[in-house]
Amino acid sequence: TQLLEQSPQFLSIQEGENLTVYCxxxxxxxxxxxxxxxxxxxxVLLVTVVTGGEVKKLKRLTFQFxxxxxxxxxxxxxxxxxxxxLYLCAGALTRGSNYKLxxxxxxLLTVNP
Amino acid sequence: GAGVSQSPRYKVAKRGQDVALRCDPISGHVSLFWYQQALGQGPEFLTYFQNEAQLDKSGLPSDRFFAERPEGSVSTLKIQRTQQEDSAVYLCASSLPPVGYSPLHFGNGTRLTVT
Incomplete structure (x- = not known):
């Protein structure tokens, strides 16, 4: 079983549309x-969220934990x-004092002009 | 160097050959990860080093896979007796501690094709 489930797996939209992906x-x-x-x-890292309920904005991107x-x-x-x-989420689980990401x-997002 | 460097960029191996993939992390980065990425999939964890200590190797698929980081800097991922299922992109990433809070800086990967 996959520890982190992302959806949708593929998304193809037109320029100007809004979208949400889930982890x-x-x-x-x-x-x-x-x-x-x-x-x-x-x-390449976009954002890190650490607090439950946290919302972070990066220009037109909004991330919620x-x-x-x-x-x-x-x-x-x-x-x-x-x-x-390709948008990837990655979670850190603690194993004692060590972290596994x-x-x-x-x-996979495609935005068509 | 400005970023994480991996070599070679591409590697074609015949089934049964041994390969060695090199990773030069960002200077001073304590943590180093190896991931395996199949086409269109997310990276799968292979192993994790903190300095020269290999703290987690639970993701290595078999005993044909071996990784080392003897001086706490450059790391090598070795695959012995390569099989077709080993074909993938192998990504190396480094970071400052703590993992999960600091960014992972990835190299551009080595694309391994086993024929």
């Missing part, structure tokens, strides 16, 4: 990060072709 788990995370990955490159720290969402307003990419399978 869900039955586990509680110390923190959750969102990354964006473009073809042929490594993922669930109250119970088990889930998160990413909302994009007025999507642009430059938003195209686990990724979801990702949402």
């Amino acid at each position: 869900n788990s039955s586990s509680v995370f110390s923190s959750l990060q969102w990354y964006r990955q473009e073809p042929g490159e490594g993922p 669930g109250d119970a720290r088990k889930d998160s969402s990413l909302h994009i307003t007025a999507a642009q072709p430059g938003d195209t990419g 686990t990724f979801g399978k990702g949402t």
